[in-house]
Amino acid sequence: MKILYCKKCLMPNSRPRIEFDDNQICNACRHSDDKYLNIDWKKRKEEFLQLIEPFRSNNGSWDCIVPWSGGKDSSSIAHKLKFKFGMNPLLVTFSPQLPTEIGNLNREEMIQAGFDHIFFRPNQKIHRHLSRRFFIERGNQKIAWDAGVNTIPIQVALKFQIPLIFYAEHGESEYGGRVLDETSGKMRNFTEVLEHQIGDDPRNWVDDVVTFTDLSPYIYPDINDISKAGVTAFYFSYFFKWSMLENYEYIKSKINFHTHPGGRTLGTITNFDSLDDKSDNLYYYMQFIKFGFGRAIRDISRTIQNNQMTREKGFELAIKYDGEYPDEYLDDMLDYLSLGIDEFNDIIDKHRNPEIWKKENDEWMLRYPLE
Ligand SMILES: [Zn+2]
Numbered sequence: 001m002k003i004l005y006c007k008k009c010l011m012p013n014s015r016p017r018i019e020f021d022d023n024q025i026c027n028a029c030r031h032s033d034d035k036y037l038n039i040d041w042k043k044r045k046e047e048f049l050q051l052i053e054p055f056r057s058n059n060g061s062w063d064c065i066v067p068w069s070g071g072k073d074s075s076s077i078a079h080k081l082k083f084k085f086g087m088n089p090l091l092v093t094f095s096p097q098l099p100t101e102i103g104n105l106n107r108e109e110m111i112q113a114g115f116d117h118i119f120f121r122p123n124q125k126i127h128r129h130l131s132r133r134f135f136i137e138r139g140n141q142k143i144a145w146d147a148g149v150n151t152i153p154i155q156v157a158l159k160f161q162i163p164l165i166f167y168a169e170h171g172e173s174e175y176g177g178r179v180l181d182e183t184s185g186k187m188r189n190f191t192e193v194l195e196h197q198i199g200d201d202p203r204n205w206v207d208d209v210v211t212f213t214d215l216s217p218y219i220y221p222d223i224n225d226i227s228k229a230g231v232t233a234f235y236f237s238y239f240f241k242w243s244m245l246e247n248y249e250y251i252k253s254k255i256n257f258h259t260h261p262g263g264r265t266l267g268t269i270t271n272f273d274s275l276d277d278k279s280d281n282l283y284y285y286m287q288f289i290k291f292g293f294g295r296a297i298r299d300i301s302r303t304i305q306n307n308q309m310t311r312e313k314g315f316e317l318a319i320k321y322d323g324e325y326p327d328e329y330l331d332d333m334l335d336y337l338s339l340g341i342d343e344f345n346d347i348i349d350k351h352r353n354p355e356i357w358k359k360e361n362d363e364w365m366l367r368y369p370l371e
Helices: 027-038 041-055 072-084 101-114 124-138 143-160 190-198 212-218 223-228 244-254 280-291 295-305 311-321 330-337 341-350
Strands: 064-067 089-094 116-120 164-167 232-235 357-360 363-366
Touching: 027 295, 064 072, 064 143, 072 089, 072 101, 072 244, 089 143, 101 116, 116 143, 124 143, 124 330, 143 164, 143 212, 143 223, 190 223, 244 295, 280 295, 280 341, 295 311, 330 341
Parallel strands: 064 089, 064 164, 089 116, 164 232
Antiparallel strands: 357 363
8 A cells, every 4th residue: 555645744654544535634733723713612612611611510529530541631631621611520540550740849839739530550560560461462551441441531530420521522523434423532431442542452452461350440431331320421622623733822821830851852843742751652653664654744734623733844854853763761661561672662663554664774664754
């Protein structure tokens, strides 16, 4: 398959579930046209205000949950819910694999600003084992983490009987993917989550180290129990025009939000995104290995879609930064995965997609570089 790049942003058609139209424009770009030209945001805000009203707590209990990393997106949502709209959110974090100092500082800033928080840290013997196993088998050490980050806020919603959850953006419509129907950009479809984000059933992860009971943090509650408890989850991006740059500007104006101390996050152009997990450098690098695009192309495409950069400028920056080798925090990562550097590099190469990569003069090259 020849890799094509969207003519408006930089996204390649190797991104899972992305669709290109006849003019080679991706569906994320088409969605952004909607966002800037067609959607009546005043009306959406009114819809939001009507939606939250019946959930509003009048006895001091929490009235909504925000799955919260402490990053700019989830923090700006939580901040608006509490201080702009008078809700009483409970923030729920599934621990990063290797928490960074900046991530800890930013979470602390928010808690000090006036939020209640539950921080869930899974059994590390099991979590590390699964990370290592999935890195070797699937080239993604965050598969169990992804399951946990989806599962824990729902488990908390059921346990604490908090029926309203606010997620940030609907990735499938915002960034290109399969949008099941009109409501899926507004309400979280729990079946879609199970299909797309977890990919497989954690119950199948039992092995010689992991027992069934070890898997509780990863097993999504039964869909029937969720609907019986009346738990519904909405995407903030449906009600308010989504922009990661604007979220950053917003939260920076509210708290002392710390950015990457090096001035730029590895593999991309920003210094304010995904700061909380040392594991993310490898995660995005493996996307590059498997699909041929890294974090810079992802972030730049979003920036172009929000009319905050031209494609020409974005192209120049993507050539410079996309697919940088994850040498920042590399020792922590090797230690975490219990791998030596040679073994680690061999596993990376094993996951190179031959449709995307070729070897020339002993060097890996993209078959279809960005154009
Ligand atoms: Zn595009």
